Amino acid sequence: MEFIKPGININFIRYRKWAFVLSGALILATILLLAWRGGPNYGVDFTGGVLVQVRLDQQHSPGEIKNALKPINLQDSIIQQFGDKAASEYLIRVRKTNLELTGLSDGVRSALISAFGKGVDIRRVEMVGPKVGKDLRQKALFAIFYAILFIAIYISGRFELKWMMSIIMALSLAFVVYLTSSFGVSVTWLIIIALLVTLGLCWFLNLKYALGAIFALIHDVTITIGAFALTDREISLAIIAAFLTLVGYSLNDTIIVFDRIRENVRRFRRRPFQEVMNESINETLSRTILTSSTTLVVVAALFVLGGGVIHDFAFAMLVGIVVGTYSSIFVASPILLMWERKMAGKSGRVRKGQRNGMRVKST
Amino acid sequence: MHGSESPVSKNLGLRAGIVTLVIVVALIYLVPSLTKNLPPWWSNVLPKDKIHLGLDLQGGIHLSLEVEAGKAVESNLERVVEELKNDLRKSKIRYLELKRSGKDGIAVKLMRDDDVTAFREMVHANYPDYDPGTPSYEDGKPVFHVVLLSKARERIMRMAVDQALETIRNRIDQFGVSEPDIRPQEGHRILIQLPGVKDPKRAIALIGKTALLEFKLVDEDHSVDEALKGHIPPGDEILYETSIDRKTGQRRKIPFLLKKRTLLTGEYITDARVQIDSRYNEPYVSLSFDARGARLFENITGQNIKKRLAIVLDNKVYSAPVIQDKISGGRAQITGRFSTDEARDLAIVLRAGALPAPVKILEERTVGPSLGKDSIEKGFKSAIIGGILVVLFMAVYYSLSGIIADLALVLNVVLIMSGLAFFGATLTLPGIAGIILTIGMSVDANVLIFERIREELRLGKTPRAAIEGGYGKALVTILDANVTTLIAALVLFQFGTGPIRGFAVTLSIGIIASMFTAIFVTRVVFDYLYTVKRMKKVSI
Numbered sequence: 074m075e076f077i078k079p080g081i082n083i084n085f086i087r088y089r090k091w092a093f094v095l096s097g098a099l100i101l102a103t104i105l106l107l108a109w110r111g112g113p114n115y116g117v118d119f120t121g122g123v124l125v126q127v128r129l130d131q132q133h134s135p136g137e138i139k140n141a142l143k144p145i146n147l148q149d150s151i152i153q154q155f156g157d158k159a160a161s162e163y164l165i166r167v168r169k170t171n172l173e174l175t176g177l178s179d180g181v182r183s184a185l186i187s188a189f190g191k192g193v194d195i196r197r198v199e200m201v202g203p204k205v206g207k208d209l210r211q212k213a214l215f216a217i218f219y220a221i222l223f224i225a226i227y228i229s230g231r232f233e234l235k236w237m238m239s240i241i242m243a244l245s246l247a248f249v250v251y252l253t254s255s256f257g258v259s260v261t262w263l264i265i266i267a268l269l270v271t272l273g274l275c276w277f278l279n280l281k282y283a284l285g286a287i288f289a290l291i292h293d294v295t296i297t298i299g300a301f302a303l304t305d306r307e308i309s310l311a312i313i314a315a316f317l318t319l320v321g322y323s324l325n326d327t328i329i330v331f332d333r334i335r336e337n338v339r340r341f342r343r344r345p346f347q348e349v350m351n352e353s354i355n356e357t358l359s360r361t362i363l364t365s366s367t368t369l370v371v372v373a374a375l376f377v378l379g380g381g382v383i384h385d386f387a388f389a390m391l392v393g394i395v396v397g398t399y400s401s402i403f404v405a406s407p408i409l410l411m412w413e414r415k416m417a418g419k420s421g422r423v424r425k426g427q428r429n430g431m432r433v434k435s436t
Numbered sequence: 437m438h439g440s441e442s443p444v445s446k447n448l449g450l451r452a453g454i455v456t457l458v459i460v461v462a463l464i465y466l467v468p469s470l471t472k473n474l475p476p477w478w479s480n481v482l483p484k485d486k487i488h489l490g491l492d493l494q495g496g497i498h499l500s501l502e503v504e505a506g507k508a509v510e511s512n513l514e515r516v517v518e519e520l521k522n523d524l525r526k527s528k529i530r531y532l533e534l535k536r537s538g539k540d541g542i543a544v545k546l547m548r549d550d551d552v553t554a555f556r557e558m559v560h561a562n563y564p565d566y567d568p569g570t571p572s573y574e575d576g577k578p579v580f581h582v583v584l585l586s587k588a589r590e591r592i593m594r595m596a597v598d599q600a601l602e603t604i605r606n607r608i609d610q611f612g613v614s615e616p617d618i619r620p621q622e623g624h625r626i627l628i629q630l631p632g633v634k635d636p637k638r639a640i641a642l643i644g645k646t647a648l649l650e651f652k653l654v655d656e657d658h659s660v661d662e663a664l665k666g667h668i669p670p671g672d673e674i675l676y677e678t679s680i681d682r683k684t685g686q687r688r689k690i691p692f693l694l695k696k697r698t699l700l701t702g703e704y705i706t707d708a709r710v711q712i713d714s715r716y717n718e719p720y721v722s723l724s725f726d727a728r729g730a731r732l733f734e735n736i737t738g739q740n741i742k743k744r745l746a747i748v749l750d751n752k753v754y755s756a757p758v759i760q761d762k763i764s765g766g767r768a769q770i771t772g773r774f775s776t777d778e779a780r781d782l783a784i785v786l787r788a789g790a791l792p793a794p795v796k797i798l799e800e801r802t803v804g805p806s807l808g809k810d811s812i813e814k815g816f817k818s819a820i821i822g823g824i825l826v827v828l829f830m831a832v833y834y835s836l837s838g839i840i841a842d843l844a845l846v847l848n849v850v851l852i853m854s855g856l857a858f859f860g861a862t863l864t865l866p867g868i869a870g871i872i873l874t875i876g877m878s879v880d881a882n883v884l885i886f887e888r889i890r891e892e893l894r895l896g897k898t899p900r901a902a903i904e905g906g907y908g909k910a911l912v913t914i915l916d917a918n919v920t921t922l923i924a925a926l927v928l929f930q931f932g933t934g935p936i937r938g939f940a941v942t943l944s945i946g947i948i949a950s951m952f953t954a955i956f957v958t959r960v961v962f963d964y965l966y967t968v969k970r971m972k973k974v975s976i
Binding site: 209212357 | 492500502636637640641796797798799800801802803804806807810814815817818819821822823825826829830832834835865869872875877879880883884887890891894909912913916918920921922923924925927928930931933935936939943
């Protein structure tokens with residue numbers, strides 16, 4: 074059985090302008106959405122606060138639950154139905170960060186029991202003090218930062234056999250991060266600066282594959298964050314784990330396309346880069362679609378059947394896989410092409426733009 | 437490329453042997469997690485550890501506490517203030533004022549200038565942790581600022597954390613939790629993980645109780661009502677007893693006017709047990725003191741007959757009986773309207789000792805056992821349904837080759853589970869998600885290989901050559917693609933906590949296992965079919 078017939082030749086590269094417009098629009102929308110909301114919607118893990126998942130005997134309106142919490146001054150909490158309508162399960166969220174946590178879970182329990190009777194089942198309590206929340210946020214952001222750093226080093230080293238370059242990149246990145254952090258810049262900005270520096274370094278050190286791959290993964294994670302903001306989902310610790318997995322997945326996809334481009338560039342030296350690239354994407358298209366669909370199928374199963382606790386995690390994966398598949402075809406490769414054109418324009422040898430440094434030396 | 441027939445088969449035998457060995461070992465590690473009753477001969481020789489379930493799957497408590505070590509420093513200062521007063525009295529140095537000043541100092545205003553040297557020598561001799569400094573003069577009187585040395589301050593704080601850790605460990609041991617995990621962390625913090633606790637409320641109360649037991653005299657010369665209006669006599673304080681009316685169930689707070697001075701604390705307790713009062717059939721806690729405590733208790737009771745002695749725990753009055761007679765033998769009782777559980781927990785905290793400083797909850801995560809069970813069921817349901825869909829899809833799309841890939845997939849899941857058992861890793865809910873993700877992604881390697889084989893076949897190569905070429909060309913790509921995910925997983929492991937670590941471990945094991953099954957195992961099967969069995973057509 075075959076979905077994609079061999080010899081297929083869709084001119085993906087021709088649509089790159091449209092793809093840039095689409096991606097640019099999505100990223101811009103994410104940035105605007107985040108700016109409007111005042112940053113990502115962090116969950117209690119990061120902001121500090123309280124989350125209680127409770128199952129009651131029968132349905133109660135959020136108002137009733139708020140009233141029940143009045144005696145312990147938590148009437149400002151946000152009440153949400155959780156999971157199935159029939160389950161009469163609710164999430165109680167308190168965003169106050171200055172709460173005294175000692176004895177609080179007991180207080181919530183007794184307040185609910187005195188209002189709704191003995192049938193109150195507290196299924197989950199998450200209380201995070203402001204200090205721990207801040208710690209966790211720092212940790213998560215550093216995790217993302219290091220993942221990107223190591224992956225950038227790996228790709229440029231292993232993939233382009235430029236280990237020296239990747240070491241230079243790592244050192245300069247570490248230096249920039251050290252410099253900016255000594256000015257007391259927040260970790261969010263630190264990551265944005267680090268990413269920009271990484272992209273800039275890739276550009277100047279001629280690490281074109283790393284440039285494309287890192288661009289694609291920033292693209293994927295940004296749009297997934299946008300989807301979270303749009304659907305009003307919270308970013309918790311587990312979601313950060315999902316993002317990092319996405320980083321791995323997005324690269325996985327990109328690398329497979331790039332690997333084929335590299336192989337074909339070596340095989341067809343006379344043909345224009347754009348053509349070779351397009352052919353490589355077509356050759357790997359079958360695999361790209363197959364793997365994405367099997368992964369999507371299992372993640373969709375998790376999304377539908379996995380239950381409330383894992384729902385958002387599955388959502389992140391679902392969006393990320395779709396965006397990641399799209400970006401490995403329409404974002405990563407066109408960036409590579411852009412770089413090649415730019416270099417070719419600079420050196421004035423338009424037709425030989427595909428030649429890499431090694432070959433130029435040997436001729 | 438075209439190696440002779442025999443080395444391939446010989447090599448094949450070895451590789452098949454490796455695969456069989458891995459499968460057998462994996463199954464051996466998996467058996468304890470699958471069955472409850474292992475035969476005795478099994479437990480003697482073979483592994484018997486089950487896969488650990490994370491708190492989010494089996495239910496339990498995760499607590500992060502901060503020991504308010506500053507309070508330990510404060511109580512040290514307060515004790516030294518009292519001791520200094522005694523010492524000054526003994527060595528006949530007269531003072532006008534002696535009180536705590538600032539965060540870690542004591543201000544002492546002496547009467548006579550002649551005592552300056554004597555005072556300084558006394559501090560040096562008796563209080564090595566303190567520095568008297570040089571006196572300044574106020575109205576012609578010498579004023580010392582005795583300061584707690586920063587090294588000593590550090591030490592007191594560190595000891596407070598160590599002691600708190602030890603005490604909490606004792607309490608949890610006596611409470612009875614299987615496999616508790618209690619460890620110190622930076623910044624005077626203690627991390628506590630209690631899997632499978634049925635009554636989180638009770639466990640948290642038990643851990644967080646300071647359990648400072650004090651015996652204080654009731655001030656019967658002054659009236660409580662006057663004191664409540666704000667005229668508290670010097671050296672006195674008001675503390676309350678909470679009593680619950682047995683008929684109405686209403687809480688009532690009874691004020692007591694007590695002498696501030698603590699006559700005896702719980703530090704001399706050697707044992708505390710729950711006993712049942714035969715008259716009211718109510719539980720109470722009986723205490724035994726060590727020799728020194730017994731002597732102190734005897735003196736206190738002997739000197740204060742017919743007075744009321746209040747038993748105060750964490751600044752709450754439990755009871756204030758009238759001392760009828762001198763009590764020797766070092767025994768006392770704490771009565772109050774306890775339930776059996778409350779009495780039991782009180783006995784535990786008294787036996788384990790008081791915390792050197794109060795603790796504050798920084799983070800609390802509780803998962804009820806019912807939710808954990810739900811999560812496991814739903815997680816496995818989605819894994820099985822997702823898995824079946826992928827298996828069917830592969831079989832339809834790649835025919836026989838697809839079925840070989842399916843075998844690899846099933847083996848992959850078996851390897852992940854036994855890998856978790858082998859490394860003693862913890863399976864968490866995100867971990868289950870990791871397994872599900874691996875199911876989807878592990879076929880990727882086979883898809884890559886199969887697509888390559890198809891390409892090679894289209895070029896008109898023989899089955900053997902096509903398989904050879906397909907595996908060879910796909911290998912580097914598969915390695916590259918997997919290493920990046922592995923990097924992400926390792927970073928997650930380094931920075932993650934609890935469930936996230938579980939996810940990282942599962943993902944890492946999954947990636948490594950999937951490379952083994954998708955590349956190595958399937959190749960063995962292919963080689964068997966197309967070189968040994970000499971199948972003519974590749975079913976792909």
